[in-house]
Structure formats: structure tokens, C-alpha cells
Amino acid sequence: xxxxxxxxxxxxxxxxxxxxxxxxxxxxxxxxxxxxxxxxxxxxxxxxxxxxxxxxxxxxxxxxxxxxxxxxxxxxxxxxxxxxxxxxxxxxxxxxxxxxxxxxxxxxxx
Amino acid sequence: xxxxxxxxxxxxxxxxxxxxxxxxxxxxxxxxxxxxxxxxxxxxxxxxxxxxxxxxxxxxxxxxxxxxxxxxxxxxxxxxxxxxxxxxxxxxxxxxxxxxxxxxxxxxxx
DNA sequence: TTCTTATTTGGCCATATAGCCAAATAGCGA
DNA sequence: TCGCTATTTGGCTATATGGCCAAATAAGAA
Numbered sequence: 465x466x467x468x469x470x471x472x473x474x475x476x477x478x479x480x481x482x483x484x485x486x487x488x489x490x491x492x493x494x495x496x497x498x499x500x501x502x503x504x505x506x507x508x509x510x511x512x513x514x515x516x517x518x519x520x521x522x523x524x525x526x527x528x529x530x531x532x533x534x535x536x537x538x539x540x541x542x543x544x545x546x547x548x549x550x551x552x553x554x555x556x557x558x559x560x561x562x563x564x565x566x567x568x569x570x571x572x573x574x
Numbered sequence: 575x576x577x578x579x580x581x582x583x584x585x586x587x588x589x590x591x592x593x594x595x596x597x598x599x600x601x602x603x604x605x606x607x608x609x610x611x612x613x614x615x616x617x618x619x620x621x622x623x624x625x626x627x628x629x630x631x632x633x634x635x636x637x638x639x640x641x642x643x644x645x646x647x648x649x650x651x652x653x654x655x656x657x658x659x660x661x662x663x664x665x666x667x668x669x670x671x672x673x674x675x676x677x678x679x680x681x682x683x684x
Numbered sequence: 685t686t687c688t689t690a691t692t693t694g695g696c697c698a699t700a701t702a703g704c705c706a707a708a709t710a711g712c713g714a
Numbered sequence: 715t716c717g718c719t720a721t722t723t724g725g726c727t728a729t730a731t732g733g734c735c736a737a738a739t740a741a742g743a744a
């Protein structure tokens with residue numbers, strides 16, 4: 465791969481990788497609605513708080529969320545809401561896949 | 575996490591994970607312009623053909639590309655072009671990150 | 685200062701992934 | 715049939731990731 469393009473694709477891949485986890489997608493979607501602190505998110509996700517904290521740091525390192533300490537909580541916020549538009553596209557892929565799958569199933573029943 | 579939501583997030587995460595690799599992003603972008611066969615993509619990416627073939631099967635399993643044998647090549651095509659819109663969003667995140675980074679640098683120089 | 689609450693970090697293990705090489709497979713033309 | 719070209723698969727190793735537990739840290743309240 466062209467040396468000038470490589471860092472560009474690597475940077476994009478890092479962002480996508482940061483999103484590519486069920487718990488982190490839940491976090492992203494939730495933070496789009498409202499800011500949340502770690503223990504609220506932990507409750508929603510239902511895994512260990514240390515695990516959730518690590519997920520949050522992945523999102524933060526990718527620049528997808530930011531955090532702010534207030535009162536006795538650290539509140540996390542979604543930095544870029546256009547991410548949500550993308551989820552719509554992912555859903556399109558998923559339903560296209562489902563349709564494909566159905567087509568195959570039907571052709572097997574014949 | 576709610577049992578009814580979990581599979582949904584897992585499905586989305588699988589799609590994102592399939593995209594989250596520099597070579598696969600290059601493939602996606604290239605296929606949006608035109609269909610390509612494995613050896614063309616291999617040349618662009620510059621790694622072993624077996625590696626590229628595996629990347630393509632990742633994309634195919636996620637339903638992002640489809641393949642069609644014609645003449646003596648297997649041509650790969652992008653199935654869902656809305657993916658490209660998303661790349662735009664990723665770029666927004668990246669430039670927001672870069673701006674942030676600059677701000678920090680400037681504040682250090684003071 | 686000591687306790688408490690909220691969060692992060694380190695350690696460990698199990699699993700997944702990328703990459704290369706070599707070998708297998710598929711289809712075509714001689 | 716044999717050999718050629720295009721592609722995939724298997725095997726291997728190195729590295730990264732997710733998850734939990736336990737311990738560390740931070741900041742406020744008693």
C-alpha cells in the first residue's frame with residue numbers, strides 16, 4: 465500500500481475498531497441521548513465496572529467521547545453525533561444480509 | 575445488557591469489526607469505484623495474496639462485498655455504498671481529534 | 685486523618701486476528 | 715490428460731483484546 469495512504473487508512477481503522485464492540489456501541493447510542501457516568505453505563509451493560517471503564521477509555525482514546533468530572537461522577541459525552549447516521553447504514557447492511565439469507569432459505573425449501 | 579438488545583449490538587459490531595482494518599478500508603474504497611479481482615487488490619495493498627483473500631472473505635462474510643466469477647477472475651463488488659458516507663464521518667472525528675491535539679500543543683508552547 | 689464512593693489500573697487467562705509460507709483447489713486451454 | 719493461472723485454505727507464530735478480580739487512585743465527607 466502507498467506510503468502516503470497507509471497512515472490515513474490506519475487512522476480510520478482505529479476509529480472503526482474503537483466502535484466495533486457490542487458494549488461500546490451501546491455506550492455510543494446511550495451517550496447520544498444523554499451524558500452518563502461510569503456506574504450508570506456499567507449497570508446498563510451488566511459487566512464489571514473495570515471492563516466498562518476500559519471500554520470508555522478505548523472510546524476516549526479514539527476521540528469518540530469526552531469526559532468531564534462533576535459532582536462525584538465522571539460524565540461521558542459523545543463527541544461526534546454523525547456516528548449515529550452510520551449506524552443506520554450498518555442496519556441497511558444487516559437487513560440486506562437478512563434478505564439474502566431468506567432468499568437462500570427459500571431456494572433450499574423448493 | 576438486555577437480552578433482546580444484545581444480538582442487535584453484536585450484529586452491528588460484527589459489521590464494524592469487518593471494516594476495521596486498513597487494508598479492508600482500502601478495498602472498500604476501491605470497490606466503490608469499480609469492481610476488482612483479487613490479484614489487482616493484492617497489488618494495491620502489497621501484502622501476500624493469501625492475506626488479501628482472507629480480508630476479502632471477512633468482508634464477504636459480513637455481507638459488505640459480493641463476488642462473481644467471470645472469465646478467469648473472481649470479481650469483488652461493494653454491496654452497500656452508504657458505507658462511504660460513513661467514512662466521511664470517521665474523517666470528521668479524525669479532524670476533530672487533530673484540532674484537539676493542536677490546541678493541546680499550543681497550550682504547551684505558551 | 686480516616687472512611688467512603690467513583691473510577692482506573694495491573695495482572696492474568698482465554699480467545700481472536702494478521703501475516704506469511706506452503707499446499708490445495710478450481711477452471712481453462714493445449 | 716497435463717499444466718497454467720487465479721484463488722482459497724491450513725498451519726504456524728506473534729500480537730492484541732475482553733473479561734474478571736484485586737489493588738490503586740482521587741476527591742469529598744465525617
